[in-house]
Amino acid sequence: MARKDFSFFHTLRVRWAEADMQGVVFNAHYLTFFDVGLTEYLRVLQERAGGDAGLTGDDLYVAHAELDYHASARFDDVLDVGVRVERLGRTSVSFRIEIFRGEEHLISGQLVYVFTGHADGEDPRPMPVPDRFRELVAEFEAVAP
Amino acid sequence: MARKDFSFFHTLRVRWAEADMQGVVFNAHYLTFFDVGLTEYLRVLQERAGGDAGLTGDDLYVAHAELDYHASARFDDVLDVGVRVERLGRTSVSFRIEIFRGEEHLISGQLVYVFTGHADGEDPRPMPVPDRFRELVAEFEAVAP
Amino acid sequence: MARKDFSFFHTLRVRWAEADMQGVVFNAHYLTFFDVGLTEYLRVLQERAGGDAGLTGDDLYVAHAELDYHASARFDDVLDVGVRVERLGRTSVSFRIEIFRGEEHLISGQLVYVFTGHADGEDPRPMPVPDRFRELVAEFEAVAP
Amino acid sequence: MARKDFSFFHTLRVRWAEADMQGVVFNAHYLTFFDVGLTEYLRVLQERAGGDAGLTGDDLYVAHAELDYHASARFDDVLDVGVRVERLGRTSVSFRIEIFRGEEHLISGQLVYVFTGHADGEDPRPMPVPDRFRELVAEFEAVAP
Numbered sequence: 001m002a003r004k005d006f007s008f009f010h011t012l013r014v015r016w017a018e019a020d021m022q023g024v025v026f027n028a029h030y031l032t033f034f035d036v037g038l039t040e041y042l043r044v045l046q047e048r049a050g051g052d053a054g055l056t057g058d059d060l061y062v063a064h065a066e067l068d069y070h071a072s073a074r075f076d077d078v079l080d081v082g083v084r085v086e087r088l089g090r091t092s093v094s095f096r097i098e099i100f101r102g103e104e105h106l107i108s109g110q111l112v113y114v115f116t117g118h119a120d121g122e123d124p125r126p127m128p129v130p131d132r133f134r135e136l137v138a139e140f141e142a143v144a145p
Numbered sequence: 146m147a148r149k150d151f152s153f154f155h156t157l158r159v160r161w162a163e164a165d166m167q168g169v170v171f172n173a174h175y176l177t178f179f180d181v182g183l184t185e186y187l188r189v190l191q192e193r194a195g196g197d198a199g200l201t202g203d204d205l206y207v208a209h210a211e212l213d214y215h216a217s218a219r220f221d222d223v224l225d226v227g228v229r230v231e232r233l234g235r236t237s238v239s240f241r242i243e244i245f246r247g248e249e250h251l252i253s254g255q256l257v258y259v260f261t262g263h264a265d266g267e268d269p270r271p272m273p274v275p276d277r278f279r280e281l282v283a284e285f286e287a288v289a290p
Numbered sequence: 291m292a293r294k295d296f297s298f299f300h301t302l303r304v305r306w307a308e309a310d311m312q313g314v315v316f317n318a319h320y321l322t323f324f325d326v327g328l329t330e331y332l333r334v335l336q337e338r339a340g341g342d343a344g345l346t347g348d349d350l351y352v353a354h355a356e357l358d359y360h361a362s363a364r365f366d367d368v369l370d371v372g373v374r375v376e377r378l379g380r381t382s383v384s385f386r387i388e389i390f391r392g393e394e395h396l397i398s399g400q401l402v403y404v405f406t407g408h409a410d411g412e413d414p415r416p417m418p419v420p421d422r423f424r425e426l427v428a429e430f431e432a433v434a435p
Numbered sequence: 436m437a438r439k440d441f442s443f444f445h446t447l448r449v450r451w452a453e454a455d456m457q458g459v460v461f462n463a464h465y466l467t468f469f470d471v472g473l474t475e476y477l478r479v480l481q482e483r484a485g486g487d488a489g490l491t492g493d494d495l496y497v498a499h500a501e502l503d504y505h506a507s508a509r510f511d512d513v514l515d516v517g518v519r520v521e522r523l524g525r526t527s528v529s530f531r532i533e534i535f536r537g538e539e540h541l542i543s544g545q546l547v548y549v550f551t552g553h554a555d556g557e558d559p560r561p562m563p564v565p566d567r568f569r570e571l572v573a574e575f576e577a578v579a580p
Contacts, residue, residue: 016329017171017322021220026162027497028466032307035463039306039366062462065502072496075166076329161474162467172352173321177452180318184451184511206362207317212355221474307461311510316452365456 001108003100006082007141010040014077024072030107031065034097037081038111041095045136053136059127063092064112071106073099079106085137091115091126093133146253148245151227152286155185159222169217175252176210179242182226183256186240190281199277204269208237209257216251218244224251230282236260236271238278291398293390296372297431300330304367314362320397321355324387327371328401331385335426344422349414353382354402361396363389369396375427381405381416383423436543438535441517442576445475449512459507465542466500469532472516473546476530480571488571494562498527499547506541508534514541520572526550526561528568 012033020026046053073079079099086096092114099107117127157178165171191198218224224244231241237259244252262272302323310316336343363369369389376386382404389397407417447468455461481488508514514534521531527549534542552562 015322015326016165017173017325019166020161021164021166021168022496023166026467026470027500028162028463028470031463031466032305032461035307035461036305061457061504061507063504065462065500065504067500069497069499160467160471162470167351171322171325172355173318173325176318176321177316177450180316180452181450206312206359208359210317210355210357210359214352214354217351306455307463309456310451311454311456311458313456318452 001082001096001098002105003080003082003103006084006098008041008044008084009080009082009100010037011078011080012036014073014075014079016075019075022072024074027067027069030067030069030073030099030109033079033081033099034065034067034095034109034111037083037097038095041083045133045140048140049132049136053133059116059124060113061116062111063114065109067107067109069107071101071104073101073106077101085141086110088129088134088137091128093129093137146227146241146243147250148225148227148248151229151243153186153189153229154225154227154245155182156223156225157181159218159220159224161220164220167217169219172212172214175212175214175218175244175254178224178226178244179210179240179254179256182228182242183240186228190278190285193285194277194281197277198281199275204261204272205258206261206269207256208259210254212252212254214252216246216249218246218251222246230286231255233274233279233282236273238274238282291372291386291388292395293370293372293393296374296388298331298334298374299370299372299390300327301368301370302326304363304365304369306365309365312362314364317357317359320357320359320363320389320399323369323371323389324355324357324385324399324401327373327387328385331373335423335430338430339422339426342422343426344420349406349417350403351406352401353404355399357397357399359397361391361394363391363396367391375431376400378419378424378427381418383419383427436517436531436533437540438515438517438538441519441533443476443479443519444515444517444535445472446513446515447471449508449510449514451510454510457507459509462502462504465502465504465508465534465544468514468516468534469500469530469544469546472518472532473530476518480568480575483575484567484571488568494551494559495548496551497546498549500544502542502544504542506536506539508536508541512536520576521545523564523569523572526563528564528572 018025018029082098084096087094094112097109115127115129116124163170163174224246227243229241232239239257242254260272260274261269308315308319372388374386377384382402384402387399405417405419406414453460453464517533519531522529527547529547532544550562550564551559
C-alpha cells in the first residue's frame with residue numbers, strides 16, 4: 001500500500017530512548033508505534049460516533065502481529081503512522097498499519113485483534129464484532145480519498 | 146556504599162534494546178533495573194516470611210527516586226543490583242540501590258515508597274508500615290555479613 | 291515551582307504501554323518524558339541560535355537525576371512537561387523539569403548533565419559549558435513571561 | 436512446534452514494567468523477549484565456535500517479524516524462550532521463536548534477519564550468509580534432542 005491508501009495518519013517523533021547502538025529504532029518499538037497509531041484511529045472513530053463506538057479498551061486482545069522492515073527510522077525522525085481496517089471478521093478485526101517518513105515507506109504491518117467478552121463468572125471468550133463498530137468503520141473508510 | 150554493604154544482589158544482563166546511540170544504557174532504564182532488583186529483594190523477604198511479608202504489590206507507591214550516574218553500563222554487561230532498606234519511616238520505606246559491574250561502581254540511588262491503604266469507598270492514603278514488614282527487614286538486614 | 295515559572299513546555303500523551311497494572315505510569319517512564327522534554331527544549335535553543343547552539347547530542351552525559359512523585363499520570367492523559375535551566379556550573383548544567391496535567395502538578399524533578407569532550411586518543415572528560423550555550427540560555431530564560 | 440522441537444531455551448522473568456493495565460505483557464515486549472532469546476542463542480553458537488562464529492552484532496538487520504499470541508504472560512511469570520534456525524537463505528536467516536510458561540504455549544513467532552556488509556564508501560547491502568555461520572548452525576541444530 002502507499003500513502004494515498006490511508007485516510008488516517010498519526011504523526012510522532014522518534015525518541016532518543018528508541019534508537020539503538022546501530023542508530024536505528026529497535027525493531028520492537030515499531031509495534032509500540034502501531035499501538036499508538038491504533039489508539040488514535042479508534043479515538044477518531046469514537047469521536048465520530050459521539051463517544052460511543054460500541055467498544056471499550058478492555059475487550060480487544062491482539063491475536064497476530066506482522067511487520068516488514070523496509071528501511072530504518074532514526075532518532076528525531078518525524079514519522080507518519082497510517083492505519084486502516086483491512087478486514088472485519090466475525091469476531092476479529094485486522095488493521096493495516098504502515099509507517100512513512102515523508103514519502104519514504106519504512107515499515108508495513110498488520111495487527112489482528114479479537115473481540116472478547118464474558119458472561120458472569122466465566123472466562124472471557126471471542127464475541128462478535130459489535131454492529132456499531134462495523135458501521136463506523138464502513139462509514140469512515142468510505143470517506144477515504 | 147560499597148559492595149560489602151549489601152547482603153542482597155540481583156544479577157541481570159543488559160539487553161540490546163537498553164543501550165542507546167552513545168552505546169550506553171539509557172538513563173531511565175536504570176530505574177527499571179532498580180525496580181527489578183527491588184522485586185527480587187521483596188521476594189526473598191516474602192519467602193523468609195513463609196509467603197506472608199505483610200504487604201501486597203498494590204499498596205506501595207513510589208514517592209521519590211534519585212540516581213547518581215558514576216559510569217555507564219553497556220550492552221551485554223552483567224550487572225549486580227544491590228538493594229537494602231536504608232530507613233523505615235512511619236508510613237514510608239527508603240531503599241538504597243546501587244549497581245555494580247564486577248568491582249566497578251556504576252550507579253547509586255534511592256527509592257522511597259509510601260504504604261497506602263483505603264477504607265471502603267475512600268481514596269487510598271498513607272498507612273503505617275506493617276509491623277510484620279518491619280520485623281522481617283530488621284531480621285534480614287541484621288544477617289548481612 | 292508552578293506552571294507560571296516555566297517559559298517552555300512540551301506536551302505529550304501517555305501511551306498504553308506506559309501504564310502498569312496499577313493503572314498508572316510506571317515510575318521509570320517519567321525519566322523518559324524528562325528526556326523527551328529536554329530534547330524539545332534544546333531544539334528551541336538550537337533554532338533560536340540559527341542551528342548552532344554550541345553543543346552536540348553526543349557530548350552531554352547525565353550525572354544525576356531526581357524525581358518527586360506527587361500524583362500519578364494515567365493512560366491517555368495529556369501531560370505538559372515544563373523544562374528550564376536551573377543552574378549553569380562550570381562543566382555542568384542542571385535542568386528543572388516538572389510535569390503537569392492541566393493545573394495539577396504530578397511530578398517534580400531535576401536532571402544534571404555534564405559536558406564532555408576528548409582530545410585525540412584520550413578518554414572523554416568534563417569540559418567547560420560552551421559560552422554560546424550560556425548566552426543562549428541566558429537570553430531564552432530572560433524572555434520567559 | 437512444541438517444546439521438544441527446541442534444543443535451546445533462554446529463561447527470563449516478566450518485569451513489573453512489562454505488564455499493562457489488562458495485567459498482561461504488552462504485545463510489543465514479546466519482540467524484545469525474542470531479541471533477548473536470540474542474543475543468547477547466538478552467544479552459544481559463538482562459544483561453540485571458540486569465539487568466532489563469523490558474524491558481528493552490527494551486520495544483521497531484521498527484515499521481517501511475525502507473532503501469534505495464543506495466551507498471555509503476566510507479571511512475574513517465568514518464561515522459556517525457545518529459539519532455533521528455521522531456514523538459511525542465501526543472504527538471510529529465519530529464526531523460529533516460541534515462548535512457553537511451563538508446558539503452556541503462549542507465543543509463536545518468526546524473526547528474519549538479513550546479513551549486510553559494505554565496501555569502502557558504499558552503503559551497506561545484503562551479503563551471503565557466512566559459511567562459518569552455516570556450519571555452526573548445522574552442527575548445533577543437529578545435536579538437538
